[in-house]
Amino acid sequence: MQKLNELALEKAKTLLANGTVARVLGWKKGELGYDLEPAVFYSESDLEGFIYNAFSGANLSKYLIEESKKEGKVLVFLKPCDSYSFNQLVKEHRIVKENVYTVGIECQGKLDVKKLKEKGIEIVDGVIENVDDVTVISLGKEYNFVKEEVLLGKCSVCEKHLLSYDEVISLHDKRTPKLDRFEIVKKLEAMTADERYAFWKGELSKCIRCNACRNVCPACNCLKCVFDNDASGIASKANSDSFEEKLFHIIRAFHVAGRCTDCGECSRVCPQAIPLHLLNRKFISDINRLYGEFQAGEDDVTKGPLTAYTTGDAEPSEVFGGNK
Amino acid sequence: MDKLEQVKLVKERSGTDARKCMKCGKCSGRCPAYNEMDVKPHQFVSYIEKGDIDKLLNSKSLYTCLSCFACVERCPRGVAPANVIEAVRQEVIRVQGENKIQAEKVPEMIDETIPQQLLVSMFRKLNK
């Protein structure tokens, strides 16, 4: 997998040098080995900080909203899941597609830092990645894990494949997920209403309204969020009471319903580890069930399920999927 | 029993809303036993609506109605005269506790032209 990093770096250098692109959007090394962050690189010397490895989980597509507006082309590396967000943003006219040079890059799932910490790994010196397992080097010691143990939740169920790009860097076939994407949604649906209520009350009451989920979400790309807009009637900076959490998260999920590509960034960045993607996935599962399979971002033209209808759609009284 | 109570009971038991009747008489126009009846099908509906139950309790129509339900079938307003008749009949049988047909008399009543079903239905209808 180390090879991918080299190829990506090589590609970035070449395209910068021959003037195809003016800058590169990628991941930058952090202090602790696992804390990579999205960054823009303007020159070969800048690119020294570039890295693509098992910690490059961040979805770069949202940064293109700003980057694609600027002079000259931008090179972006897109993992399979990122590319769905990219398409969706192109569909919504938020990215100037002509200004972007897309390079699809192989991804066998990224690691969840929270899970590593649970296993006692605080500092990462290096990582050796294979398709089905991974070895993390920490303070001179090697730890080997089966992927399922340490993958980000979003990666362990990822079925996304590489869409069309200007170029592709890929060496292996993508691993097939061993878990069902909707398993937990189904489990929740099978609970009684009381159990579900207790579950969500427990989860959502952890919310500190840091807005990380909103800030990272590629579908949350409004110029000004309704929660920041006094005229919306629901503006709030913090949760004044615990209902607000629900209001915030339901509305956020509703606003991205039919547009959410299930990239899972919301849950990845949540400092309180709230499984926010389960809200989005509920909408996705309902949409698939009621209106036919739909994957947002699969292309950049198809109308979303909430801006379309058929005359024979199910009635709201008959749509409940779960237990009572 | 109180008369009013009895009327209410018959109305309830018949499950029919006599007020829906628009007095067209189609039930009586259709009835195959019309000529055998002293109180006609449409009058059952009319009397029960007016609360005049005595005429119905003493009517011989209770035993001449064939329960063929032609009146119910064809009523344009969804009223069911035969159900009223049946409800009154129940009332009479319950009050008097006397069977209007005896099993031993059946053989002599058998007639080639009468369908077997009719006898069975009559037996069910006129006995407790």
Place this chain on the structure above:
Amino acid sequence: MQEIKKDYKPLIVAFCCNWCSYAGADLAGSSRLSYPAEVKIIRVPCSCRVNPTFILKAFQRGADGVIICGCHPGDCHYTSGNYFARRRMSLLFSMLDYLGIERERTRVEWVSAAEGAKFSAVMNDFAKTVTELGENKRLEDLRCKN
């Protein structure tokens, strides 16, 4: 099931589209077909004007039930508004159910301008259902600061 206070009266917000359901409510009125005073109607041009935030806000402010009424599918004054509303409300209600909020507290009904009797019947039934559910504890709990 929680215990219901003796003289408990729920608070019900009904969003009615101007062309069919609001007119249906008017017809219920002119036909003197009563329904509980707890039902308060908010007029919107079309069921597709009903934003999920209105519904959540109503619950947050203390409503015990929210009902959305629109023209029958196919009869929308604006051709397609109720079709969009139908999808939106389907997903929203399913989500509320997923969060463990009683599904009987929300409802969509199609009531035409000619269906005064239906309007009254629907409101009576909905008010009865919500009364039986009792106070909106699930959301009231959430409203309490602790």
Place this chain on the structure above:
Amino acid sequence: MQRIGVFVCWCGSNIASTVDVKKVAEVLKAEPGVVISENYQYMCSENGQALIRNAIKEHSLTGIVVCSCSPRMHEATFRRTAESAGLNPYMVEIANIREQCSWIHKDMEEATEKAIILGRSAIAKLKLNAPLTSGESAVVKRALVIGGGIAGIQSALDIAEAGFEVDIVETSPTIGGNMAKLDKTFPTLDCAACILTPKMVDCAQNEKIDILTYSEVESVKGFVGNFKVQIRKKARFVDEKKCTGCGECMQKCPSKKGLNDFNMGLNTRPAIYIPFAQAIPNVAVIDPEQCLKLKNGKCGLCAMKCNVNAIDYTQKDEIIEREYGAIVVATGYKPISLENFNEYGYSQYKDVVTSLELERLMNAAGPSEGHLVRPSDHKEPKVITFIQCVGSRDTSGCGKPYCSKICCMYTAKHAMLIREKYPDTEVHVFYIDVRTPGKNYDEFFRRAVEQYGVDYVKGMVGKVYEENGKLMVQGADLINNEQVVIPSDLVVLAAAIEPSPTVRKIATMVTASIDTNNFLTEAHAKLRPVESPTAGIFLSGVCQGPKDIPETVSQASACAAKVIGLLAKDKLKCNASVAHSDETLCSGCSVCANVCPYGAITYVDKEFRLGGGKTELRRVASVNPAVCQGCGACTVTCPSGAMDLKGFTTGQIMAEVDAICKR
């Protein structure tokens, strides 16, 4: 600071008997922003309106709340009142305390409390109202009439008479509708053809009228004043301009077994035909299902015979696109199918006919040339029995719950005509009620009984069966309290009428509301009986409800007057309650255009200043206020809340929710 006036109406005792109007006025006076609160017996009366006008001027009000009847009733009235006192008409809110309060609640305390809450909610909304101005749109000076029966014909003639162009679209090959099939008309007994055909000719000769027969409305887009309509002109395989209507082709056509629709299928017609002698246009049409040439390419006799080369087997359907300012729906009716009424033997016995079939049997231009004979053996019937209310007033699900209105009169007419022409014929009529309100109507019916000796039997028929070549009509005679059986030669069923089956499709196209019986709904049963609630759509004839010819013609003319009133305007005020996009919030994501049914939303690149002399080109939504109808679908689909609906803003509705939910 807002200065709000509250005006509580008693509506005589309609509101005041269940709502303590004085208390409502008093309590609402204490609401912040309210400077005056009055109550009055009839706010909508001249005095009531004067009270409002004076208060607006005297207290310099910035907005008013009227607690009264439904806004659907008097919102427009009070807006005009406000406007005449110098207030923007959209600074008016109505609290509906009659239909949605006093009329449905009995308890005074409860109703008063609710009225106060509804008042508060209106005040809360009003505080966020903004003065609105409506845009203007031009009016296309042309009307479309859908349906070419007497209703459509009369509306079209009246509209054309006023100088406006009008198109009649008719599905069948000729105009004339059901009335053209009738023999005589009540209560004067003049012949239908004598009064209808001159009108049909007038239509054909009027330069302002374009008749499109054998055509159907395919789609309707747009809005009042600016409808865009696609009309499918079905292939008739005959060039309308060339055909002279000589009828030679009909003589020669070898395929003569088609059922003659015009004669209610009582006889046959050739594959190429002119429906009847006075058809307008008097042009042949080929039935493609029946024509040998079109079916298997072998024949072509009519083309050979035609002197003017009018036959064109290659003709295709043609789509015509036209623009109209107003649309008249005049789609008429048809008798119901009698499959649910087997007891009358309609499907079993040839001599059980419907009244419309009898019209053809008695019509001089009908299959028996006006000689009344029974269909089975062409013999003169000696005993004729009529059965009324076949499928009318039927709530059992077999028929229609309403009274078809015309049957009592036409049955009396039939009975009378038969007794007049064939005095030795015995005529019986089974009836439930005889309903003959109208000028000279009851007199007409009594003449049938008193002068012509028609036997009216109060009661319904239970069944019709055949015995010894006679149709035995068994029914109840409720007056004599006996069951009667009348051996008859001909039985005539007064079948209920129902709206034409095309009406539902048309209603959907023009977004007009329709009731459970498929009759189009009028904007107001008493005050706006010829208009649909959808602006620019007008109702003429039976499509709105059962009615006879005199009534249909009156309504058709009333409808025309409304159309003329609309077309006479050069500009129409548009709906002021339109969507509007806040460009500072809009990110141009384009979801809103996906849900707009009118295509009112477009996207433009607009330059925005970023500060520091920098600018940015951004894609933003822009709403065309002349096209937007104000449904609000876009406002909910917009994630950023940039799109809002004037008059029903998110803030306003939220304020109403707040006011209602405040405990």
